[in-house]
Amino acid sequence: MVNSQENLAVSGQVERSPSDVIDESRVVEKNQRFYETPLLDVQGLTQLYGPGKGCANINFDLYPGEVLGIVGESGSGKSTLLNCLSGRCAPQQGQMLYRPQNSDHPVDFYQLSEASQRRLMREEWGSVHQNPRDGIRMQVSAGANIGERLMGMGQRHYGNIRARGQDWLRAVEIDPERIDDLPTTFSGGMQQRLQIARNLVTSPRLIFMDEPTGGLDVSVQARLLDLLRRLVVQMHLSVVLVTHDLAVARLLAHRLVVMKQSEIVEQGITDQVLDDPQHPYTQLLVSSVLTP
Numbered sequence: 001m002v003n004s005q006e007n008l009a010v011s012g013q014v015e016r017s018p019s020d021v022i023d024e025s026r027v028v029e030k031n032q033r034f035y036e037t038p039l040l041d042v043q044g045l046t047q048l049y050g051p052g053k054g055c056a057n058i059n060f061d062l063y064p065g066e067v068l069g070i071v072g073e074s075g076s077g078k079s080t081l082l083n084c085l086s087g088r089c090a091p092q093q094g095q096m097l098y099r100p101q102n103s104d105h106p107v108d109f110y111q112l113s114e115a116s117q118r119r120l121m122r123e124e125w126g127s128v129h130q131n132p133r134d135g136i137r138m139q140v141s142a143g144a145n146i147g148e149r150l151m152g153m154g155q156r157h158y159g160n161i162r163a164r165g166q167d168w169l170r171a172v173e174i175d176p177e178r179i180d181d182l183p184t185t186f187s188g189g190m191q192q193r194l195q196i197a198r199n200l201v202t203s204p205r206l207i208f209m210d211e212p213t214g215g216l217d218v219s220v221q222a223r224l225l226d227l228l229r230r231l232v233v234q235m236h237l238s239v240v241l242v243t244h245d246l247a248v249a250r251l252l253a254h255r256l257v258v259m260k261q262s263e264i265v266e267q268g269i270t271d272q273v274l275d276d277p278q279h280p281y282t283q284l285l286v287s288s289v290l291t292p
């Protein structure tokens with residue numbers, strides 16, 4: 001039996017011309033080289049609403065296929081940082097170098113024209129919000145939610161778009177027979193999985209996630225985390241993940257950034273940061289989870 005991921009690859013190929021296949025082999029070569037260099041290089045990013053409120057002097061790299069977790073208590077500036085990174089807000093200072101697909105040269109995202117920023121956000125990036133209502137349209141069918149992202153990238157063949165929609169519903173463990181149903185008839189976990197399908201159908205390289213499992217029952221969370229972990233590996237996604245849940249960070253993130261009052265106080269390999277925290281604030285954060 002062909003698994004969902006293979007189905008996705010097959011349906012993707014249906015729409016590709018032979019010249020695209022040749023291009024693709026070049027992309028793979030380039031991606032291998034990119035592996036040596038960051039996909040995202042963030043330097044001195046600052047967006048302050050008041051002293052200690054927002055994010056200040058943020059520096060980090062993100063590599064292809066890497067998940068970076070951003071943790072910290074409420075109000076430490078995680079969402080402000082994510083909003084700047086995902087292009088929803090322009091920071092007061094700093095730069096974010098991004099290496100676009102099929103290019104050897106990084107671009108400074110905030111210096112791009114609004115049209116170029118929007119193109120990257122539409123074609124190469126995705127955002128998974130905590131509340132699925134912020135990321136999917138509740139009044140159109142599940143299939144339309146997935147299909148409109150493909151149409152936004154210029155695809156017009158109804159049969160192919162519908163087939164991709166069904167493939168992606170299957171990949172996120174939703175019965176493809178529900179393709180014509182409204183998301184309002186889905187459970188919270190299903191809505192979140194639909195939001196993920198809508199994001200991933202365009203094969204993005206970079207995904208921003210804000211508490212993707214927040215507000216879900218523990219068993220639903222576990223299933224979603226398992227799905228996310230699998231998709232991240234299969235699609236070689238780079239992810240910036242904001243979470244207050246250290247267990248979620250431990251499960252998904254390769255590296256962690258710890259924020260306190262707008263600044264990064266510690267960053268490193270996830271297991272090292274959580275098992276041997278160096279900064280007193282991180283020690284407090286970790287011990288507050290361990291203490292019953």
Ligand SMILES: Nc1ncnc2c1ncn2[C@@H]1O[C@H](COP(=O)(O)OP(=O)(O)OP(=O)(O)O)[C@@H](O)[C@H]1O
Nearest residue numbers: 049053054072073074075076077078079080081244
């Ligand atoms: N648009 C804004 N205008 C004024 N202050 C803001 C704005 N956005 C955020 N802040 C303030 O900046 C600080 C950081 O908020 P932010 O939402 O980034 O924190 P957070 O770590 O994501 O918190 P939480 O985990 O509760 O979502 C807070 O004090 C908040 O009140």
